[in-house]
Amino acid sequence: MGIFDRFIGQETRSLEDPTAKNSTKDFLSVMGWGDFAAAAGVTVNVDTAMGVPAIWAAVNFIGGTLAGLPLHVYRKTDAGRERDTEGFGATINTAVNDEMSSFEWRKYMFEQVLTGGRSITYIERDEGGNVRNLHPIDPNGVLVERKVTSQGFPAKTYRYNQRIFKARDIIDLTFMVKANQLDPRGPIATNKDAIGMAIAASQYGAKAFQSGGIPPAVLQGPFQSGAAASRASEDVAAATAKLAKEGRPIMALPLGHELKSVGFSPEQMQLIELQRFSIEQIARIYSLPPIFLQDLTRSTFTNSEQQDLHFVKHTLKRWIEQAEQEMNLKLFGRGSDQYVEFNVDGLLRGDFKTRMEAHATSIQNGIRTPNEVRDLENMSARDEGDDLMIQGATVPIKNQVIGDQDE
Numbered sequence: 001m002g003i004f005d006r007f008i009g010q011e012t013r014s015l016e017d018p019t020a021k022n023s024t025k026d027f028l029s030v031m032g033w034g035d036f037a038a039a040a041g042v043t044v045n046v047d048t049a050m051g052v053p054a055i056w057a058a059v060n061f062i063g064g065t066l067a068g069l070p071l072h073v074y075r076k077t078d079a080g081r082e083r084d085t086e087g088f089g090a091t092i093n094t095a096v097n098d099e100m101s102s103f104e105w106r107k108y109m110f111e112q113v114l115t116g117g118r119s120i121t122y123i124e125r126d127e128g129g130n131v132r133n134l135h136p137i138d139p140n141g142v143l144v145e146r147k148v149t150s151q152g153f154p155a156k157t158y159r160y161n162q163r164i165f166k167a168r169d170i171i172d173l174t175f176m177v178k179a180n181q182l183d184p185r186g187p188i189a190t191n192k193d194a195i196g197m198a199i200a201a202s203q204y205g206a207k208a209f210q211s212g213g214i215p216p217a218v219l220q221g222p223f224q225s226g227a228a229a230s231r232a233s234e235d236v237a238a239a240t241a242k243l244a245k246e247g248r249p250i251m252a253l254p255l256g257h258e259l260k261s262v263g264f265s266p267e268q269m270q271l272i273e274l275q276r277f278s279i280e281q282i283a284r285i286y287s288l289p290p291i292f293l294q295d296l297t298r299s300t301f302t303n304s305e306q307q308d309l310h311f312v313k314h315t316l317k318r319w320i321e322q323a324e325q326e327m328n329l330k331l332f333g334r335g336s337d338q339y340v341e342f343n344v345d346g347l348l349r350g351d352f353k354t355r356m357e358a359h360a361t362s363i364q365n366g367i368r369t370p371n372e373v374r375d376l377e378n379m380s381a382r383d384e385g386d387d388l389m390i391q392g393a394t395v396p397i398k399n400q401v402i403g404d405q406d407e
Contacts (some may be wrong), residue, residue, distance in 0.1 A: 042199045044192040046115045052198045054282040055188075057293045059114045062286060066319055067107035070343040084338060088131040092340065097124075097133035105136055110319070112139055113173050114286070117186025120158065121171040123330060131331055134171070144172075144182045156182070171330050173323060187285050194285070198278035221257035232257070287315045312344065320344070345376070366390045 042048070049055045073089030074081045084090075096105045105121070112119035120142050124133040143159040156167040176185040188195060219236050223229040236259065239251055253259060276297065283290045289310055290297075320342045332338045345355075359376070362368040371385035 042196045042203065044188065044196045044199065046188055048199055049188045049195050050115070052195060052202065052278075052282070054198065054279045054293045055195065058282060058286040058288055059111055061292055062114060062288070062315070062319070063107045063110035065316065066110050066323070066342075067103045069320075070345075071102060071106070071340060072343065073338060073340050076337040076339075089338070097135060100136070105134060108136055109171075109173060113175050115186065115188055116140070117175040117184035117189070119171075119173045120160075122165065123169050123171065125169075146182065168330060168333075171326055173326055191281075191285050194278070194281045198275070198282065201274050201278060217259050219257065219259055221254070287318075316344070363389055364391050 050059070071093045073084040073092055075084045091102075093102050095101050109119040109121060116139055118139045120137040120139045122135045122137055123131060124135060126132050137160055141160055145157050145159060146154045147157050149155050158165040158167070158170050158172075174184045175187055176190075177183065178185055219229075219233050221229075221232065223232060236251075236253075251259075276295065279293050279295045280290055283293055283295070292311060324340055324342060328336070328339045331340065345358075359368075359373045363370055363373060366388040369386050369388055371381040374381060374385065
């Protein structure tokens with residue numbers, strides 16, 4: 001029996017209105033998930049949007065990057081801080097429960113935020129109030145409400161499978177919230193027209209290739225009846241499909257008949273430019289430099305590095321701070337001396353040269369001890385490695401010895 005099944009079995013009906021609707025469709029309508037009709041005439045939802053390569057790349061790139069950062073629990077001390085290596089603090093960077101790794105949980109959490117606009121995680125505590133496990137919940141099945149408590153104050157609650165959870169037991173990350181502070185604004189639902197244009201362009205390109213690149217056409221000729229015109233159009237359509245399949249470029253028409261295009265070719269529609277513009281639009285939605293969506297048209301060696309800095313400073317920083325503050329509030333409460341922190345230095349894990357240069361600078365300037373650096377590199381400590389060091393050759397210029405002192 002799963003953890004939520006046990007909760008459902010313990011529920012008392014006095015917690016909620018037993019006549020309240022509790023279907024998935026109700027949740028979708030309230031929370032903003034579901035299908036949306038874009039102006040381009042296509043259906044936009046999470047599944048169809050993920051079929052757009054730029055959306056797929058953005059969600060995977062941001063979610064995977066955040067999930068790959070080291071996540072540790074620290075405790076404030078008189079000397080500064082120390083790593084919490086006991087209890088849940090020892091496992092939050094590796095596993096959040098017996099079935100899910102920390103990477104898998106965080107990637108799932110951010111993927112839900114970057115698509116539907118919200119992720120929900122239940123905090124399981126022991127009898128002493130200590131965190132034991134984290135359990136992600138499908139946000140499609142959660143209804144967020146405000147209920148008046150016995151003290152007369154409104155409190156946020158989360159209803160899932162007939163069970164009501166308090167806000168302190170839920171890690172709730174949102175892309176953006178509406179004015180009621182309950183419902184999310186998901187990037188896909190909010191930008192359905194821009195995403196729908198990308199879907200329509202992709203579908204049009206696929207259909208154009210399906211017909212051998214031939215746009216829709218009208219057949220003119222001396223038809224004696226409507227049935228004759230219909231048969232002639234069917235014959236021409238079959239002949240066109242056969243030519244496209246066989247790769248033959250020329251089709252013969254009977255004397256007096258003419259085939260005219262009534263659609264636009266991909267060149268006339270500027271399909272390539274439209275698809276590139278869609279990538280730029282999606283990059284704006286997710287605050288991503290286009291280079292991270294594999295659009296290298298305006299990329300150079302110089303601005304690639306600047307875009308990398310932009311990603312860390314203006315995109316990752318926002319998500320890291322939001323996730324850290326939400327987890328600190330819900331896991332430990334206000335005023336606690338414990339807190340979680342993402343280690344952004346983990347982004348340099350694949351850049352050995354830059355990492356070593358940063359370590360050397362921190363040691364030579366007395367910022368970190370050699371053993372602290374060795375610990376970051378998962379290396380064992382060395383004797384006399386706990387002392388701060390500084391370059392001995394850096395001395396006042398008046399103390400420099402110039403020339404032969406015996407002369």
